């Protein structure tokens with residue numbers, strides 16, 4: 001199960017990762033050989049035009065989709081070496097997910113949704129950590145509510161708490177503020193940022209929004225299935241400027 005060791009500070013990485021959908025005439029190269037490392041305890045944003053391969057990269061990294069060739073490692077574990085059961089266990093134990101559409105179970109309370117992954121895994125809930133996470137996301141007075149009794153922002157904070165409570169090696173967030181108004185979005189982004197700063201959580205987030213990307217430590221820019229640029233310590237203005245450059249290149253092509 002374990003192959004070449006990565007550096008201790010790497011939470012996940014890909015080596016020459018390709019993903020090709022379809023065959024022959026309908027073939028689409030969604031990822032054309034991506035090599036990338038995600039540093040442990042860092043907040044990485046992935047940006048790029050529509051169709052550039054952001055979701056595909058994240059799904060391959062998170063073991064939600066298989067690669068065509070190349071390698072993906074979560075910690076030291078290479079995903080292509082794992083069978084279905086081992087992949088399920090890896091997703092359950094080592095990876096947290098936050099989706100644009102929240103993906104909460106409507107019949108369960110906020111608290112039950114948050115502890116569900118641990119309950120399924122048969123793991124105990126660390127009461128102290130649970131309380132820390134709940135205090136951080138500001139949900140203490142909403143724990144017995146069902147998702148339809150919560151605002152969008154509150155539902156996404158439940159989803160964040162669910163991802164964080166099992167202390168996964170890495171959290172993948174796919175447009176986590178895409179369905180939120182700007183105030184709720186800011187709350188969620190601030191919380192994700194704190195979870196990196198204060199708890200050492202590793203987060204990889206796909207976003208279209210330069211303001212959201214500005215919360216990260218590093219932005220990777222994808223175009224046509226390749227990483228074409230990156231920026232550390234981003235600001236919304238710098239990200240926007242860089243994106244304009246890509247759009248201009250795309251229009252000339």
Ligand SMILES: Nc1ncnc2c1ncn2[C@@H]1O[C@H](COP(=O)(O)OP(=O)(O)OP(=O)(O)O)[C@@H](O)[C@H]1O
Pocket residue numbers: 021022028029030048049050051052053054055056057
């Ligand atoms: N299941 C699939 N079958 C065929 N082609 C696919 C499939 N999923 C994605 N693609 C193609 O792969 C390419 C990359 O798609 P992907 O969804 O990763 O892009 P994206 O950057 O996340 O786009 P967006 O910002 O619009 O969500 C696109 O050309 C897309 O049409």
